[in-house]
Amino acid sequence: MKTFLISLFCLLSCYVIAQDITITHGPYLQKVGEHEATIVWTTDNYAVSWVELAPAGDDSFYSEERPQYYQTKDGNRVVSKLHTITIPGLERGTEYRYRIFSKAVMVEQLTYGHVASSNVFKQSPLRFTTLDAGKPEISFVVLNDIHGRVGDLTALSNKVKYGETDLMIFNGDMADDIQNEQQFLSAFMDESVKLFASEVPVFFARGNHETRGLFSRYFSDYFPTNNGKLYYSFRHGPVHFIVLDSGEDKPDSDIEYYGLAQFDSYRSEEQEWLERELQSESLLNAPYKVVIMHIPPAGANWHGALDVRKKFLPLLNKAGITVMFCGDTHRYLYFEPNTVLHNFPILVNAADTSLEVKVTQNEMSVKRKDVAGKELNSFIYHPVKK
Numbered sequence: 301m302k303t304f305l306i307s308l309f310c311l312l313s314c315y316v317i318a319q320d321i322t323i324t325h326g327p328y329l330q331k332v333g334e335h336e337a338t339i340v341w342t343t344d345n346y347a348v349s350w351v352e353l354a355p356a357g358d359d360s361f362y363s364e365e366r367p368q369y370y371q372t373k374d375g376n377r378v379v380s381k382l383h384t385i386t387i388p389g390l391e392r393g394t395e396y397r398y399r400i401f402s403k404a405v406m407v408e409q410l411t412y413g414h415v416a417s418s419n420v421f422k423q424s425p426l427r428f429t430t431l432d433a434g435k436p437e438i439s440f441v442v443l444n445d446i447h448g449r450v451g452d453l454t455a456l457s458n459k460v461k462y463g464e465t466d467l468m469i470f471n472g473d474m475a476d477d478i479q480n481e482q483q484f485l486s487a488f489m490d491e492s493v494k495l496f497a498s499e500v501p502v503f504f505a506r507g508n509h510e511t512r513g514l515f516s517r518y519f520s521d522y523f524p525t526n527n528g529k530l531y532y533s534f535r536h537g538p539v540h541f542i543v544l545d546s547g548e549d550k551p552d553s554d555i556e557y558y559g560l561a562q563f564d565s566y567r568s569e570e571q572e573w574l575e576r577e578l579q580s581e582s583l584l585n586a587p588y589k590v591v592i593m594h595i596p597p598a599g600a601n602w603h604g605a606l607d608v609r610k611k612f613l614p615l616l617n618k619a620g621i622t623v624m625f626c627g628d629t630h631r632y633l634y635f636e637p638n639t640v641l642h643n644f645p646i647l648v649n650a651a652d653t654s655l656e657v658k659v660t661q662n663e664m665s666v667k668r669k670d671v672a673g674k675e676l677n678s679f680i681y682h683p684v685k686k
């Protein structure tokens with residue numbers, strides 16, 4: 301009997317120690333800046349996670365011990381199923397290699413299980429490059445209103461690759477709504493990770509559909525930004541990007557929101573931020589100033605569009621904006637600059653087309669392409685004269 305109990309105890313403890321773990325989504329890059337980058341992924345069990353980092357190079361990742369980065373809170377390493385690890389102290393415009401690891405933690409007993417990782421043995425380490433305001437030429441792609449149509453996402457981004465495309469911009473409504481992690485991330489992010497998002501940074505402008513669903517409250521946990529808000533700015537090469545959150549499309553009291561929406565005051569708070577942002581040194585010195593916002597402030601008369609028109613356009617009209625990219629309508633629209641509403645062009649991308657943008661010191665070229673890669677329109681913009 302004693303032997304049996306010892307064997308049973310052994311079996312149980314072996315089971316506890318062997319707690320398994322799998323990476324369920326990611327890794328993908330977020331809030332990449334000149335001196336930091338954040339890697340995000342999820343696991344099916346609680347884990348303590350870390351990123352190992354190495355400079356670019358042909359040497360083996362195992363040639364020396366590499367620094368490990370953890371997410372911490374109040375002095376403790378975070379144990380979670382969502383892993384958001386920021387690597388500080390990086391050099392501008394520099395390539396790095398990275399690998400990710402998650403060690404299962406049985407939170408009730410605080411015992412450890414297996415380790416899940418990026419494919420450290422068979423696959424080369426993943427890579428990323430930090431942003432660089434001094435980079436003379438950059439390229440990026442804009443997608444919006446995918447609404448979980450993974451086939452379109454694949455067709456529109458199959459040329460997005462590390463080393464060829466600097467950034468990917470998701471301009472809202474990538475999912476229909478956000479009910480839970482699995483439904484949300486499998487709507488577009490799993491395919492993005494497969495294609496590019498582990499190595500090409502994604503910058504997200506929230507769409508009105510990403511404000512919907514119970515799990516939408518956690519959107520910013522999965523897509524963190526450099527200022528903790530869903531409106532933010534960043535600089536890469538000659539372009540200063542302003543990412544705005546246009547919020548919901550109907551009045552806050554609409555029955556669709558069940559009394560939970562408060563976007564009028566949110567957009568007013570954002571207006572105050574924008575006023576300060578437009579005085580930033582980076583924006584004032586940038587040859588190109590590009591605004592990313594989901595709901596176009598022209599051509600529509602729903603409340604959300606009218607509110608962003610009233611609150612943001614008077615400020616943007618004083619800032620020498622090169623172009624604003626929008627989505628939401630699912631069809632292509634182009635609004636020329638005018639003296640009444642907006643003194644810069646507004647390009648509304650369709651749901652099934654991409655914008656491929658290349659920027660040099662002399663010009664910004666934008667090509668709108670369909671799922672077959674056929675060019676539908678092209679535009680040239682020039683840098684702001686100082």
Ligand SMILES: [Fe+2]
Pocket residue numbers: 472473507508509594627628629
């Ligand atoms: Fe939308």
